[in-house]
Amino acid sequence: MKTTRMSMQRMPGWRAWLAGLACLLGLPALAAQNALNAVSVSVGQNDTQVVKIAFKEALSEEPIAFSTSNPHRLVLDFPSTGSGVGRAPVNLNLGVIRNYQVVQAGERTRVVFNLNGPTSHELRREGNTLLAVLRVAEKPAGAQTAAVIPTVFPETGTARAHGVRDVEFRRGENGEARIVVSLSDPGVGIDIQQKGKAVQVDFLNTSLPKPLQRRLDVADFATPAQLVETFEQGKNTRMLVTPRGKWD
Template sequence: MKIVNPFKILTRYLTWLAALWLVVAPALAAEAPVPVDGGARNSIESLEHTKLENGKIIFKIGLHQPLQNPPIGFAINNPPRIVLDFPDTANTLGKNTYDVGDTELRNLNIVQSGTRTRLVVNVARMSEYETKVDGNKVLLIISHPEAVKVSPGAPQRFAEPKLGEPKKQSLRNVDFRRGSNGEGRVVVDLSDPNTGIDIRNLGNNLVVDFSNATLVRDQERRLDVVDFGTPVQTVETFTQGNNVRMSIESKGLWEYSAYQADRQFIVDIKKVQADPNKLVPSAKAGYSGEKLSLAFQNQDVRAILQVF
């Protein structure tokens, strides 16, 4: 009778597992993302730009690993900024500022906080932009401000509605707050960050239209926010056809800034202090032409008028 040594079988088994691991481990290591800086699994490694003949500027943002989708971005109206967020991404460019050398598009700031990097484009005025993924590069295409003609009262667009998409987006919540500087802040929670949004001035009101959107029933209301002590008096949100409209009524002199951060759309309305020099003519401002002296005597009226 042949006696099988169990230790010999165990040794062969462990040897086989070790050989298998030597084959599989390199492949797993190649597929698994390796932290590149401070725990981030991706990094911005290059940044360059090209200006086209039509005035558009294309930024090519090179990454260590390609993205599945374009980064989330939003625009700020005042001051004009375009912002892109890269989560789980480090800045390995070795600098925090990228100069463009264009009078209308000044520079870019690359700011890393923890494992998140934010790219801020400082523009002279509001500009249209779009983002695309091209391999391991993200393309940021900005329309030259001179090519973007915006007439007074024209809507400012935050996201274009997706055509052919049957599903409607919804406004889940509309909230009002008082900011730390006394500004009125309207915060809208969206079901989809790609909801089409138009915003424009209409008299004393600021009108915001959400394209192809619905409104939760209890959010179709008129908020009286006078007691908050901000320029905003009322915020009315209601359904209008296939869209949702928000009308923000304010008093006095005011200005607004609007921006979108992922699924939140925020409008800030702050009071503007009137410049007394613009309302009352300066005492120093006088007649700058040739001085004229008149001695009123018993003269013919026609002769006097000829002096003027």
């Protein structure tokens, strides 16, 4: 079972908080069985950027992938994988990719791409290599909202492939709001966006049990969070986290 942890602290603005939220989405520690050996980026056809991530062994499945829209980021999580590359950010300014960073936390390795704008992506495994093809996300004609950054996972028939098992709210040692979401498996895609004052987190292609479809007023916990709402939205489970007071 996958456990996702989100933390909300008092920061000067939404950009800082959303960046921290993306960095705290994680997987439980597993024994490292594979290793990330190299990352390279090149220019592909039709204004795309092709990322090649080489591993010691072939991946048994595609990584957990999620994106944020403020700031624009693509995050790839590789459970049970160590890292053989440095932690320092690699500056590129190549097409949609501004820079990237590889970080190992326990027995998990994460690759974070900081992007220059809304981006769509495709993932493909070839032997010991994962290919990620990134391109600028097109905004529909006449649209007034920011383009959505999709994280696409194959669906099985009409049934939702994954599920939310539990949602817990806790107050951290430093007064931060901590939200722990237990998921059915590591294959759940996650998409994070800012929606007005709230942060919207979509767990893609997941079902949500009736008892977990609720609106929690957590103001009494004395954290930066005011409300945590969890409900089904189409084929996804959506969580809205609303802060207390006025934020920049």
